[in-house]
Amino acid sequence: MRTDTLDRLNTTMEAQLVRDDHPAGFPYLPPVPSSRYTDPGFAKLEHDELLMKNWLLAGHVSELPAAGSYFLFEQLDQSVIISRAKDGVIRAFHNSCRHRGSALLLEHSGKAMRFVCPYHSWGYSLEGELKSVPDQHDFTCFEKADHGLKPVRCEIERGMIFINFDENAGSLADFMAPQAPQKVGYPIEKMVVKKRLLVEMNCNWKLALHNFLEIYHVATVHAKTLAPHLNSQSFVIALFENGHMRFGTRKKKGESLFQPSLFKPDDIADVFRECTIALPTFPNTFYSLDPIGFSLQSFWPAGVDKSIMEVRLMGWDVDSDEDRAHWDAMDGIVRNILSEDLCLFRSIQQSLTRGTIPQLTFGYQERALYWFEEEVDRRIGAHNIPESQRVAPVLAEQMER
Numbered sequence: 014m015r016t017d018t019l020d021r022l023n024t025t026m027e028a029q030l031v032r033d034d035h036p037a038g039f040p041y042l043p044p045v046p047s048s049r050y051t052d053p054g055f056a057k058l059e060h061d062e063l064l065m066k067n068w069l070l071a072g073h074v075s076e077l078p079a080a081g082s083y084f085l086f087e088q089l090d091q092s093v094i095i096s097r098a099k100d101g102v103i104r105a106f107h108n109s110c111r112h113r114g115s116a117l118l119l120e121h122s123g124k125a126m127r128f129v130c131p132y133h134s135w136g137y138s139l140e141g142e143l144k145s146v147p148d149q150h151d152f153t154c155f156e157k158a159d160h161g162l163k164p165v166r167c168e169i170e171r172g173m174i175f176i177n178f179d180e181n182a183g184s185l186a187d188f189m190a191p192q193a194p195q196k197v198g199y200p201i202e203k204m205v206v207k208k209r210l211l212v213e214m215n216c217n218w219k220l221a222l223h224n225f226l227e228i229y230h231v232a233t234v235h236a237k238t239l240a241p242h243l244n245s246q247s248f249v250i251a252l253f254e255n256g257h258m259r260f261g262t263r264k265k266k267g268e269s270l271f272q273p274s275l276f277k278p279d280d281i282a283d284v285f286r287e288c289t290i291a292l293p294t295f296p297n298t299f300y301s302l303d304p305i306g307f308s309l310q311s312f313w314p315a316g317v318d319k320s321i322m323e324v325r326l327m328g329w330d331v332d333s334d335e336d337r338a339h340w341d342a343m344d345g346i347v348r349n350i351l352s353e354d355l356c357l358f359r360s361i362q363q364s365l366t367r368g369t370i371p372q373l374t375f376g377y378q379e380r381a382l383y384w385f386e387e388e389v390d391r392r393i394g395a396h397n398i399p400e401s402q403r404v405a406p407v408l409a410e411q412m413e414r
């Protein structure tokens with residue numbers, strides 16, 4: 014973290030530790046309509062105007078270690094090949110053959126030096142050019158150059174691979190700029206994905222994400238697992254432009270919440286040893302940096318009241334029995350902590366779907382949830398949203414610049 018960023022974190026944390034009221038001048042947060050989480054019309058607006066037009070986390074460069082390595086992005090009813098070509102460049106293409114639309118790759122991940130369609134064997138290079146067509150003489154007026162794979166925008170920030178289905182979107186660097194200084198001093202680009210998990214949830218994706226945007230519930234839900242490690246009183250939130258945020262919480266004991274003896278690189282800044290720094294990244298990604306690694310989580314809709322949490326366990330590139338044992342155990346630890354939250358999600362969704370709870374109430378400690386919802390409306394365009402479903406923008410003054 015830069016010095017000015019760190020200074021501001023420390024100042025706000027000290028103020029937080031002694032407060033016994035919400036800050037004077039903090040605005041009233043109006044209730045948030047429950048239909049934002051139950052209405053198929055709102056879900057369609059989100060899909061078309063928010064998710065299909067934003068930078069979305071697809072994976073990490075360590076998942077593509079060599080030329081020909083690929084994995085598929087398969088959320089939002091899309092199928093996209095993310096692969097590394099011989100020139101080392103990572104590219105993304107729709108996983109659809111230009112002949113009659115078959116998927117080219119059927120496995121989630123693997124290695125292929127050429128994409129050969131499993132239907133009639135049209136063959137494409139890793140750069141997406143159509144290279145071979147069996148019996149090409151049977152196609153009249155046909156140019157291979159006109160039938161390359163359809164590209165998807167793909168850019169990388171600090172080792173994280175993002176895609177964007179909107180050809181007209183601004184750059185990833187510009188989108189991430191308001192949050193980028195917060196992760197200086199934590200070498201994410203040197204990490205490796207140790208495991209990837211998919212967790213199905215019986216609630217709207219935004220309700221699941223809400224759960225990670227506050228620690229108000231930690232004392233109740235995670236009383237034995239997380240609460241003993243975190244000084245919840247110190248929890249601070251910075252709201253940034255583009256819907257991004259940064260949370261900071263002091264640790265109660267040791268550098269790591271999980272396995273203090275595990276390898277940690279020397280070049281991690283002290284702030285990441287003393288505090289848990291979490292980085293909610295708009296629209297649907299959350300991670301909380303710990304010196305031994307972290308859980309990189311993205312929340313995807315799978316229907317208006319179903320969602321999927323995609324989790325990548327990120328660690329350091331070391332090969333030891335202790336490391337393997339830790340990450341094998343971590344799979345279970347993460348699932349255990351998640352299960353403490355997950356068992357409540359279905360009941361929350363049902364209360365909203367039944368109409369028992371027509372609106373949600375957010376307090377000062379839940380202002381990050383409100384900031385997220387404000388940004389959802391900014392991205393969709395408030396004029397596109399029925400008035401009864403909008404969230405009034407009230408937090409702009411609270412944003413850090």
Ligand code: FES
Nearest residue numbers: 110112113130133
């Ligand atoms: S659909 Fe791919 S070769 Fe026919």
Ligand SMILES: [Fe+2]
Nearest residue numbers: 224234235354
């Ligand atoms: Fe939780």
